[in-house]
Amino acid sequence: MTxxxxxxxxxxxxxxxxxxxxxxxLVPEIQIVHIVAIAAVVxxxxxxxxxxxxLVETDQPQHVVARAWARVIGIAIVVLAATGFLLV
Numbered sequence: 001m002t003x004x005x006x007x008x009x010x011x012x013x014x015x016x017x018x019x020x021x022x023x024x025x026l027v028p029e030i031q032i033v034h035i036v037a038i039a040a041v042v043x044x045x046x047x048x049x050x051x052x053x054x055l056v057e058t059d060q061p062q063h064v065v066a067r068a069w070a071r072v073i074g075i076a077i078v079v080l081a082a083t084g085f086l087l088v
Contacts, residue, residue: 011088020086027087034083040076044069 011017020026050056051065 016086030083030086034080034087037076037079037083041073041080044072044076 020030047056048066048069051058051060051062057065
């Protein structure tokens, strides 16, 4: 248990945490970007599933739709990792 506590203390005093918390506006801005990226993943996954059910974009093959939205998901996951790191 002390290892987790030591890590939390180190993280609280890290240069990244100090830089992020020094600006009062920065944390809400990072949270906005994080939430938008979550929404992008949910929307893209929903559209891929709706295409699989034959409800949207039926004029396109499934793999074309999945590939297009997979790019969005990939970019959003990178953004989520970066903003998540900053928020921790």
